[in-house]
Amino acid sequence: MKIRQLLVVIDPTQEAQPALQRAAWVARRNGAALELLLCEHQSALEGGLLDGPRLQHARDGLLEQRRAWLEQLAEPLRAEGLTVTCETRWGRPLYKMILARVGELKPDILFRNAYQHSLLQRLLFTSNSWQLIRKCPCPLWLAGAREWQPKRLCAAVDPLHSADKPAALDHQLLAISRELAESLQLQASYVHAYAPLPRTMVFDAELVADYDSYCRKYGEQHRQAFDRLLAGYPGAEGQGHLVEGFAEQAVPRFVEEQDIDLLLMGAIARGHLDNALIGNTAERILEAVRCDLLVVKPQGFGSSDQT
Structure with missing residues (x-):
């Protein structure tokens, strides 16, 4: 970049x-x-x-x-x-x-x-901000009001693409985060959140009987996918963090615990309507974090048909 x-x-x-x-x-x-x-x-x-x-x-x-x-x-x-x-x-x-x-x-x-609520201490977005999140073709940096003495950035990735985003977008996030970390002298890390199907939503008798084994296998599937993704980037494997939980809760919690200053996230717009979503999970994460955000679109994303 x-x-x-x-x-x-x-x-x-x-x-x-x-x-x-x-x-x-x-x-x-x-x-x-x-x-x-x-x-x-x-x-x-x-x-x-x-x-x-x-x-x-x-x-x-x-x-x-x-x-x-x-x-x-x-x-x-x-x-x-x-x-x-x-x-x-x-x-x-x-x-x-x-x-x-x-x-x-x-x-x-x-x-x-971006605007920070003095009580909630999280970023608040106007309708214009949401439109830019959905439609801006270049990376969009949303800056909060907190004091800026940055040390750490983190890229949130989804190696199994459960959020319905292109595989190439994760590679973009990894490449951009590594380049920014080097040029801006920040420590880079990478996070992926996964959540097994809750026991209360499992209706298969065999699966219910061996629910703990299902959770272990599900977690291992995500671990292997996460490791494969990071393996192509020397030095990144040791900076990967696999966290269990729904992404909209686990990622903001990780960002706060690790004192992340800049979170990189990929976003894709769904549809061409003015109120088109970028995905419930992504939007909930954006609404919950307290740090600066860098929102990245897939390569080739253009604004000419989005306005």
């Missing part, structure tokens, strides 16, 4: 910009260029008392103010020697404006703020 161009969505309604902090941190280590993107829309400037020329003038004036603010954010980074450009756009919905710029710029990673 070559990191040459980063796109950062700036939220004009927030003072803190964790996505910019993360992107600048990555750029310092990779020499990548940054673009700061701010998309603006005010319903008061959609018509009403103002005529066409005055309406456009008001919009242009607001965008000029926003660009001046972006330039203020960019100046300290440029003083460090980073390459930073600024872009403002008018329109809505926000996710479509972002995806349009992604299609033009073709960044290696898109950064956006």
